[in-house]
Every structure is written in C-alpha cells, then in structure tokens.
Amino acid sequence: MAAFSYATATGPLGAEGPYWDALLDGHLKLPRCRGCGAWHWPAVWRCGECGSWDHEWVERALTGTVFSHTRTHHAFAGTEAFDRPFTTVLVSLTEVPIRLIGVLEGSEEGLRIGAEVEGRIDRTRFGTHDIPALRWRLVA
Amino acid sequence: MINPSGLTAVAGIGYRQYKRGTAPLPERGVLVSAIVDACNDAGFDPALIDGFVSYGDDKNEPVRLMPDLGMKHLNWSAQVWGGGGGGVAGAFGLASAAILTGQARAVVVFRALVEGNSGRLSTAVMAHHLNDHMVSAGMVAPAQLCAMRAQRLFEHHGVPTSVCEELVRASYHHGSRNPEAVAFGHEYDAAEARTSRWIAEPFRLFDCSRENDGAGALLLVSSELARDLRKPPVTLLSVAQGAERGWGDLLENDREDLYPTAGFGAIRQRLYDQAGLTPADIDVVQLYENFSAQGVASLIDHGFCTYENVTEVVRFENLIADGGRLPVNTSGGNFAHGFVHGIGCAIEAIRVLRGETANPVAGAKTCLLAGGPGSPTVSSAIFGIG
Numbered sequence: 001m002a003a004f005s006y007a008t009a010t011g012p013l014g015a016e017g018p019y020w021d022a023l024l025d026g027h028l029k030l031p032r033c034r035g036c037g038a039w040h041w042p043a044v045w046r047c048g049e050c051g052s053w054d055h056e057w058v059e060r061a062l063t064g065t066v067f068s069h070t071r072t073h074h075a076f077a078g079t080e081a082f083d084r085p086f087t088t089v090l091v092s093l094t095e096v097p098i099r100l101i102g103v104l105e106g107s108e109e110g111l112r113i114g115a116e117v118e119g120r121i122d123r124t125r126f127g128t129h130d131i132p133a134l135r136w137r138l139v140a
Numbered sequence: 141m142i143n144p145s146g147l148t149a150v151a152g153i154g155y156r157q158y159k160r161g162t163a164p165l166p167e168r169g170v171l172v173s174a175i176v177d178a179c180n181d182a183g184f185d186p187a188l189i190d191g192f193v194s195y196g197d198d199k200n201e202p203v204r205l206m207p208d209l210g211m212k213h214l215n216w217s218a219q220v221w222g223g224g225g226g227g228v229a230g231a232f233g234l235a236s237a238a239i240l241t242g243q244a245r246a247v248v249v250f251r252a253l254v255e256g257n258s259g260r261l262s263t264a265v266m267a268h269h270l271n272d273h274m275v276s277a278g279m280v281a282p283a284q285l286c287a288m289r290a291q292r293l294f295e296h297h298g299v300p301t302s303v304c305e306e307l308v309r310a311s312y313h314h315g316s317r318n319p320e321a322v323a324f325g326h327e328y329d330a331a332e333a334r335t336s337r338w339i340a341e342p343f344r345l346f347d348c349s350r351e352n353d354g355a356g357a358l359l360l361v362s363s364e365l366a367r368d369l370r371k372p373p374v375t376l377l378s379v380a381q382g383a384e385r386g387w388g389d390l391l392e393n394d395r396e397d398l399y400p401t402a403g404f405g406a407i408r409q410r411l412y413d414q415a416g417l418t419p420a421d422i423d424v425v426q427l428y429e430n431f432s433a434q435g436v437a438s439l440i441d442h443g444f445c446t447y448e449n450v451t452e453v454v455r456f457e458n459l460i461a462d463g464g465r466l467p468v469n470t471s472g473g474n475f476a477h478g479f480v481h482g483i484g485c486a487i488e489a490i491r492v493l494r495g496e497t498a499n500p501v502a503g504a505k506t507c508l509l510a511g512g513p514g515s516p517t518v519s520s521a522i523f524g525i526g
C-alpha cells in the first residue's frame with residue numbers, strides 16, 4: 001500500500017492519500033482495483049465489487065467533458081482565492097468513468113454540458129493551506 | 141413483521157419561529173417552550189414524555205430537557221444521521237419504532253435552531269460535505285452544490301427554469317396569507333425575484349431558503365393513546381428513510397441518472413407501499429425546499445410528475461390551496477413561512493390535516509411530508525386523518 005504525506009486543510013483524509021501526493025508531484029493518479037479492475041471514486045479501502053483491498057494508482061490524462069457547471073457570485077467564506085464571479089465545472093474524464101471538479105479558467109465562450117476541456121494542476125489558497133487543485137480550460 | 145401504518149399518531153404540536161438573531165431565549169429555552177406548547181395542544185403532561193428524536197445534528201441532548209419538563213424517565217433518544225434536513229421525516233420512523241416495540245410511550249420529534257447557540261445552519265450542514273476536493277474548486281456551500289445539480293436538471297434533462305418560479309410563487313402566495321410567516325402580507329413580486337442577485341447560477345436569492353431562529357416539537361404516541369387526548373389524532377400512515385447505490389456524498393460521482401434528482405427514488409416505493417397509497421391519493425404536500433430546483437426534483441422523485449410533464453403539474457394555479465389539485469407548502473414552506481431546518485414542514489403537515497392552517501385544503505385526508513432533498517440520506521412520510 002502506498003505511503004502518503006498529504007495533510008488535508010479540511011476534514012479527515014479518506015482512502016485517497018495517494019491522489020493528493022500524486023497531484024503534489026504533478027500527476028493525476030486514480031485508483032483501480034487489482035482484483036476486478038473496477039475504478040473507484042471516491043477512493044475506497046476495500047472494493048465493494050470483489051472484496052479486494054489491493055488498488056493500484058494509475059496515471060490518467062486531464063481531459064474530459066463538462067458534466068455540469070455553476071458560476072458563483074455570492075462571497076461565500078472560503079472562496080477568497082477566486083475573483084468573483086468564478087465558474088466551477090464538474091468534468092467527466094475521457095479515459096475513466098470518474099468525475100473530477102475544478103475551477104474553469106480562460107474563456108467561458110462555449111461553456112455547456114458536453115463541452116471538451118483539458119486540465120492542469122495548480123494550488124488553491126484556503127486559509128493557511130495551499131490545496132492541490134485542478135483547473136480546467138475549454139478546448140477551442 | 142408488523143406494518144406500522146396508522147398505529148402511531150401525532151397528538152400535539154408546538155412551533156416557535158423568530159427572525160434570525162431575535163429569539164427571546166437561548167436555544168434550549170425556545171425548544172422547551174415548543175415542547176410544552178405541543179403538550180398543551182395535546183392535553184398531555186410534559187412529565188410523561190419519555191423519548192426524543194431529532195435529526196440534522198441537533199445540539200440539544202435529550203437528557204438536558206428532563207429538568208424543565210419534570211420528566212422522571214428517559215426511555216428513548218435517537219437521531220437520524222446526516223447534517224441536512226434529510227432526516228426530518230425519518231425522525232418519525234424512529235419515534236414510531238420505539239412506541240410500537242414498547243420501548244417508549246410518548247416521543248417528541250423536535251428540531252431547534254438559534255443562531256447564537258448553534259451558528260449558521262448552512263455552515264453546519266456544509267461541515268458534513270466539506271473536503272479538500274470541493275474547497276479547491278471553490279465549492280463551500282450547499283447552494284453551490286445544489287446549483288450545479290440544478291444546472292444539469294435544466295440544461296441536460298430539459299426541465300424549464302420557469303417551473304421553479306411557479307413553485308416559489310405558490311409558496312409566497314401561501315406565506316403572504318399566513319400571519320406566522322416571514323412573507324406575511326407580502327405578495328410575490330415576479331420582477332423582484334427575477335432581478336434578485338445571483339447566488340450561484342442558476343440560483344438567484346429567491347431560489348434559496350433563508351434561515352430563521354426557532355424550534356418545533358411534535359408529540360408522537362400510539363394511535364390508541366392519541367384518541368384519548370384533546371386533538372383529533374393525525375396518524376403516521378407511512379415513513380421511509382435511506383439511499384441507494386450510486387447516491388450520497390460521492391464527490392459528485394453519483395450515478396448519472398440520479399445526479400439531478402433529489403434522491404427520493406430510493407424510498408418512494410417503500411413509502412407508498414407501506415400506506416397502500418399512490419401519488420394520486422395524496423391531497424396535499426409539505427415539501428422541504430432548500431433551493432427551488434431541488435423542490436421541483438423532489439416532486440418528480442415522489443411521482444407527482446416527470447421530466448416530460450413537469451410544466452403541466454408544477455404550475456402556480458395547480459399548487460395553491462385555493463383550487464389547486466396538488467397544493468404544496470400551505471404555510472409558505474421554507475421559502476415564505478420560515479426555515480427552522482424544515483421542522484415547520486412537519487408542523488404544517490399536521491395543521492393542514494386538522495384544518496388549522498392559514499391556507500385550508502378542503503377535505504384533505506392525506507399529506508405527504510417530503511424531507512430535505514439531495515441529502516445523502518433522505519426520508520419522507522405520509523400523514524392521514526379521519
């Protein structure tokens with residue numbers, strides 16, 4: 001089982017420690033069960049499909065399509081890192097049946113469900129923490 | 141197994157509501173007031189209460205209520221899991237289970253919320269969902285998570301945003317006629333609503349419920365005992381709580397078809413089957429709406445309409461007590477009556493069946509209470525009279 005070092009800014013860490021360490025390292029890695037091949041997100045310790053406790057963390061590309069989106073206008077406490085309004089997109093990854101969330105950067109022209117996006121890894125300032133974060137951009 | 145349908149009943153209700161920050165007593169004092177109100181309503185000695193159930197992380201541990209109420213024995217205390225309003229109806233199931241198994245005799249279902257004591261509700265609810273994934277994407281409030289689901293309901297599933305306005309307008313119609321409501325005397329102004337400030341698109345301010353201070357208490361006893369008390373018993377015909385695979389705080393990885401719903405598909409069949417009823421048998425609905433789109437999604441989940449015919453059903457004229465076929469939120473609901481974490485919806489379910497509401501529904505015999513939509517664990521109940 002992979003050791004991990006990431007300390008969360010909010011609640012307790014689940015089974016996704018290696019995800020954060022991979023982001024800190026500049027890569028997107030997601031968990032696949034070694035027993036049956038199922039992808040799990042949120043990450044699990046035990047595969048509910050086959051009972052295996054063994055997962056491999058596989059590097060995947062930050063490409064996908066918009067599953068849904070919202071543009072935040074209200075000054076919610078905890079969103080100080082972003083100039084308002086800002087748009088958050090939920091992205092269906094191209095390679096695996098997993099959705100990941102992140103703030104959209106660049107032009108919003110053509111923003112709609114199904115639009116193609118590509119991502120990069122950045123940091124979001126939250127209190128005194130810099131949380132590894134995904135940023136997405138619409139593919140022209 | 142016994143079918144619990146009709147075997148327990150609400151015998152008394154108490155409800156205190158204040159503008160946020162203006163409660164005359166600290167939270168537990170407001171709660172004790174509501175509980176004593178409920179007992180007076182029923183003609184029942186508060187000292188004989190022997191159980192309590194709450195939901196949504198209520199902070200008032202039942203044992204602390206004993207001295208003020210003069211209780212000798214606490215035989216049952218329980219709470220539905222989850223920080224949102226998902227458990228409001230399920231709380232009646234816990235109370236009923238205690239009574240029907242002889243573990244308690246008189247159980248109060250309650251929820252109390254006074255900001256000075258428990259802080260902002262939205263903050264407490266979000267504490268359950270906050271994690272580094274969401275925070276890193278600027279998602280820190282229930283409004284934003286619900287907005288993103290609403291966006292898919294509108295854009296992908298074709299539900300027109302206009303139905304949300306119909307629902308909000310009906311709530312204000314009822315609230316404007318209810319002296320207890322925050323919207324009392326204020327007619328809904330469509331132009332004001334349409335130009336109110338954006339919160340998180342597609343939600344404007346008028347699509348969001350706003351918090352009040354207050355407390356609600358409902359005394360549940362066996363239907364047999366209820367018949368000897370002061371008010372006509374309102375029986376619990378059905379209650380269900382739960383979730384299904386592919387739903388529930390999954391970092392927005394809910395099953396694709398479940399994502400835009402309010403989550404009640406998991407409990408709908410159990411709810412209706414227990415009572416031997418169908419959606420067509422429901423005379424009036426008290427609909428917990430945290431946000432307008434989730435209220436509409438809840439009506440769809442409960443079988444009152446579909447993505448295809450939602451505009452035929454969720455129409456102002458159809459949702460109002462005076463003439464509508466599906467009267468919804470006869471007190472004004474969370475939007476226009478007030479929002480004490482949805483306990484007001486349960487209170488109004490009893491009032492409307494007793495004919496004590498500000499917006500009577502002639503001949504209403506059944507009322508569906510839909511709990512907090514979109515919660516990881518959801519619940520609903522059906523009450524009946526006569």
Ligand SMILES: [Zn+2]
Binds near residue numbers: 050
């Ligand atoms: Zn497996």
